[in-house]
Amino acid sequence: MPQAVATLLNARWIVPVEPEQRVLEHHTIAIQDGRILAILPQAEAATRYQADTCLDLDKHVLIPGLINVHTHASMTLLRGLADDLPLMKWLQDHIWPVEARWVSRSFVRDGARLAMAEMLRGGTTCFNDMYMFPDVVATAAQECGIRACVGLIAFDFPTSYASHMDEYLTKGLQLHESLRADPLVRTALAPHAPYTVSASALERIGRLAEDLNLPIHIHVHETAAEVEQFQAKHGCRPLAQLEKLGLLSPRLLAVHMTQLEPAEIETLAHTGVHVAHCPESNLKLASGFCPSARLDAAGVNIGIGTDGAASNNDLDLFGEMHIAALLGKAVAGDPTALPAARVLRMATLNGARALGLADQIGSLEPGKAADIVAIDLCQPETEPVYHPISQLVYATSRHQVTDVWIAGQRVLANRELMTLDGPDLIQRARGWRKKIAIERRA
CATH class of the missing domain: 3.20.20.140 (Metal-dependent hydrolases)
Structure with a gap:
């Protein structure tokens, strides 16, 4: 009987950061209670776990937040x-x-x-x-x-x-x-x-x-x-x-x-x-x-x-x-x-x-908080992908970030903010600009 978990993320690549050079291909991150439960090959994950949410990120690399x-x-x-x-x-x-x-x-x-x-x-x-x-x-x-x-x-x-x-x-x-x-x-x-x-x-x-x-x-x-x-x-x-x-x-x-x-x-x-x-x-x-x-x-x-x-x-x-x-x-x-x-x-x-948080975040490892970022590398600006880590540092734009999880909570989904009102933030910023600019001109 598969184990029930909150989320399964199936990715083209996973870069756990620790060890430093490692790149995992066609692996899955299992998330439960806001933490990484396991990182394992996708075929094995499909037999071991059943998730409330399962995302196939076949164009993406997953990295720590x-x-x-x-x-x-x-x-x-x-x-x-x-x-x-x-x-x-x-x-x-x-x-x-x-x-x-x-x-x-x-x-x-x-x-x-x-x-x-x-x-x-x-x-x-x-x-x-x-x-x-x-x-x-x-x-x-x-x-x-x-x-x-x-x-x-x-x-x-x-x-x-x-x-x-x-x-x-x-x-x-x-x-x-x-x-x-x-x-x-x-x-x-x-x-x-x-x-x-x-x-x-x-x-x-x-x-x-x-x-x-x-x-x-x-x-x-x-x-x-x-x-x-x-x-x-x-x-x-x-x-x-x-x-x-x-x-x-x-x-x-x-x-x-x-x-x-x-x-x-x-x-x-x-x-x-x-x-x-x-x-x-x-x-x-x-x-x-x-x-x-x-x-x-x-x-x-x-x-x-x-x-x-x-x-x-x-x-x-x-x-x-x-x-x-x-x-x-x-x-x-x-x-x-x-x-x-x-x-x-x-x-x-x-x-x-x-920050004294290395036991909690900073790498993708079982037991650590599920602070995870999904980046779409299958874009004209980052193809072809020979080495995902090189692409991340030398070619990738922040606009290729599609999804973000913090402690297992999805706070960015398909580029949409889940916990903040973007249009309201923009209007407030423009209001401050107007007040500050008018006084500086006076």
Whole structure:
């Protein structure tokens, strides 16, 4: 008697990511209770299981859900607002003034939901966010069924969210406590950067991370000017400051890291720090080049992030994988650096490791959550298919994502969002654009 299961996905190819180079042909994923029950040949699955839902994806490759390890989700509402500017001018003269005027609970909710729609349609099933009103982002993630790590943001200066460090941390810890039992949404401590959060506050955050066993998500070494200014003021580079404060550990996710010396790479490897590589944002802002191939060779765990849509200008991890692979080769001067399978791992299992979720997501394995993405490779842009993993990294568009499951729930079906109202999101985004644009012209 066949065993009853919730879902059977029969696919042309399955790329489990672990082991790194493996491609399974004509296999089936059996899903039950939101988890992967088995991965086995289709003929065997047909005799062993009977499913409530059975999909034949004979043109598709199935991969683990992509994991975006650095976002400012609500900044989708600032997409294209101030392009073609250097980082600090972009921040100080444009982004921060607009945020001070407009960021509110409603702004964050509308922007985060727009971002979630974009990410789901692009195969991203988990994102690691850093922005004001993280409680609003958490609620929006719960409502649409996306997996999220929401950053408990902290600055030394006031924002619309909090007026001082004690308030940032109090609100953040309250949110953390409220999410302790949530199956999809968790938290990370998120001090913005060493130049916007004092050493004493960072030390305090480090103790909280240790006590609560939470990740720390922070911008580090994003530009040469930032590093030079910090060194002139404090007598050391930002990474050295974090080391003095005891923050360099496997709990730390350091974002950008475009300015690294060889000894610093060794330190990162020795201490187990994770790196969030955001190639498109770094290129657009001319921030520098993360030495991703050297980090990888040294054993540093690297995940891939998009940064915010205001500096990218999208949340497309297929695009990021493509650029990460090419840029890694160019910076290393080596065409064999960062092969396609390694880059796909960066966007999946490495990201899960960086967030402390590798036992739950990041690869397609029995027992793990059924976070799965189906991509149609039988399109003119990706035919012929000699090597599916190469096609995913070097040729595939996010528009070829047809279906997405998170914890076994189908949240994208034949390109249609199942948990979000796309037309409503678009109308709300246009409303914000009208308000912000009119005031900027005044």
